[in-house]
Amino acid sequence: MRWQRLDDVRGATHVVVLEPGEEPVQALTDFARTHDIRAAQITAVGAFEGAVVGWFDRETHDYRPIPVGxxxxxxxxxxxxxxxxxxPTPHLHAVLGMSDGRTRGGHLLHGQVWPTLEVIVRSVRPPLAKVYHPDLGLALIEPEHRSTAP
Structure with a gap:
């Protein structure tokens, strides 16, 4: 992973470039925790060698995996x-294009970068808190809550 921080009056923007073989969910989780990014927007383009996206099943409160092999x-x-x-935890959705023009999309559960993933991380303040909702089976951003992390 290579990265560069760009500062402006609104906050920090990090340009993060993932290398072949890196797993993006873990890499971005590690990056956010290392750099104390507790509220951010993420956008990215690039390619994967393979991936797994998921569709959230409200009955089972779990993601149904959709492998992209x-x-x-x-x-x-x-x-x-x-x-x-x-x-800090990323929540990522992806639309993936296949060689014949078809697409697969959903919650990004896993991917293997090849040859690159170019990620823009725009951090903001104050931190946002995700609160687990047992009735939904998901942790969701609660704008009225403030993160209790230092």
Whole structure:
């Protein structure tokens, strides 16, 4: 992973470039925690060697995996970072393009970068908190809550 921080009057923007073989969910989680990014918007483009996206099943409160077992273009990757119980946590959705023009999309569960993933992380203040809702089976951003992390 290579990265550069760009500062402006509204906050910080990080340009994060992932290398072949890196796993983006873990890499962005580690990056957010290392750099204390507790509220951010994420966008990215690039490609994967393979990936797994998910569709959230409201009955089981779990993601149904949708494997993508081929090279694919990351046509769109969008998401956010907010403070969860374990620290800053990204929530990422991806639209992936196949060689024949078909697409697969959903919650990004796993991917293997090839040859690159170019990520823009726009951080803001104050930190946002994700609160777990047992009735939904999900942790969601609660704008009225403030993160309790230092």
């Amino acid at each position: 081929e090279q694919c273009e990351v046509l769109s990757l969008v998401g956010d970072i907010a403070d969860g119980d374990d620290g």
